[in-house]
Amino acid sequence: MPEDFNQDQLYDHARLTPQFVLADANSFFASCESVFNPSLAGRPVVVLSNNDGCVVARSPAAKRLGIANGTPWFKIREQAERDGVVARSSNYELYASLSHRMMSIMANFLPEQEVYSIDECFMLSLWDGQRTQAICADLRETVLRSVGIPVSVGVAPTKTLAKVANHWAKNHPGANGVTLWSQVLAQDGDRALASVPVADVWGVGRRLTKKLESTGILTALDLQRADPTAMRRRFSVLLERTVLELRGTPAIEREEDANGGARSQQILCSRMFSKPVVGFGTLSQALGVYAQKACSRLRRQGSLCSRVRVFCSSSPYAPGQYSAMSGQTRLEDPSDDPVVITRAARTALAGRVDPHAAYIRAGVVLENLRDAKGYQTLDGLEANRDRGLGPALDEAARRFGPFRVGIGFGGVRGKGRQDEDTGAEWAMNRRMLSPRCTTRWDEMATVHAR
Known part of the structure; x- marks a missing residue:
């Protein structure tokens, strides 16, 4: 204050x-x-x-x-x-x-x-x-x-208009990085929203843009003037809220904090490989690593999952036939146990992988999430809870760095500047990585006084 x-x-x-x-x-x-x-x-x-x-x-x-x-x-x-x-x-x-x-x-x-x-x-x-x-x-x-x-600031009566005002601050040097929507309206009136393509409105994605444009809604001003009820009936309640927000009525609730908010629907860990992966054996290494990363997030937010979904795909641009596979394993009881979840991820693709395909991407998704503390059921049907391995892995990573200890390739650490990732050949490459000056003692910036 x-x-x-x-x-x-x-x-x-x-x-x-x-x-x-x-x-x-x-x-x-x-x-x-x-x-x-x-x-x-x-x-x-x-x-x-x-x-x-x-x-x-x-x-x-x-x-x-x-x-x-x-x-x-x-x-x-x-x-x-x-x-x-x-x-x-x-x-x-x-x-x-x-x-x-x-x-x-x-x-x-x-x-x-x-x-x-x-x-x-x-x-x-x-x-x-x-x-x-x-x-x-x-x-x-x-x-x-x-x-x-450098930071730009937009101020408005709703979040959606604050987004518009923020873009205005970025694109108008005379604003000196701060734009109040009330000042924009006083100066430009309807021309302000008329200058914003509907595709640039917060919450309007590529698919929705095409549908809106087909109905004659081309700008943020067109969307503001649309009937909110009709937008809800034809598209979604989310678009109705966007219309209300453009009219100056707050309609978007506070969301989870991106710095540590819990995921209520699913937890995803997905990566591109540094080189193509062939065969289920090597692919299962990656799935095991990604499952453990997702499981660590699951424990941090105090949740359980009851379904593990995995996927992998080859490059659509590479010569040869495109291959994409997915599978899922439903757990008998909700769990946060890294052994159970890693095994489930491996099982989900067993027998589905093309032995000749060169996969370049894979991922693990934990679904059907629920709060661990609030999960109650009949005796004998309790959750399959982690017995202490997960917290031990988290503490080892906190004290000694990632991939010092883990299940399978989750415990194989890379070397040199890649020591924050697994040591597998398919691990992510970052050949042009700048120094991590704020988190690595051996990469701290050096200041010279002259």
């Missing part, structure tokens, strides 16, 4: 409508890469997906070169290098660490922080527009000075 608050102001603030504040880091992954490497500031930087496959993040300079997200790196590498583009592997440890620092700082400025993703959070402002704008400007300056990450 601002320092100059006093009780005499309480009545005035009680009459104000709370405003949603969305703080979103600019080009977060790419910005993180320049925090400990200032030479990258202002240069075209791209961050690549697992195994250095596709572009997943771009600095402003890279965007100006026309590089699109999702572009395979091997297709543009030669031209990108001629253009001076710097490519980096995804440095998840660094990004998560800087995100935590950024969120901790922002939580000191406004109440009710809701971390929506690794680079953005919602907060609430109970102040008038002038005071809110000053607080948000101070927030931006503090995050940039303390963490080195």
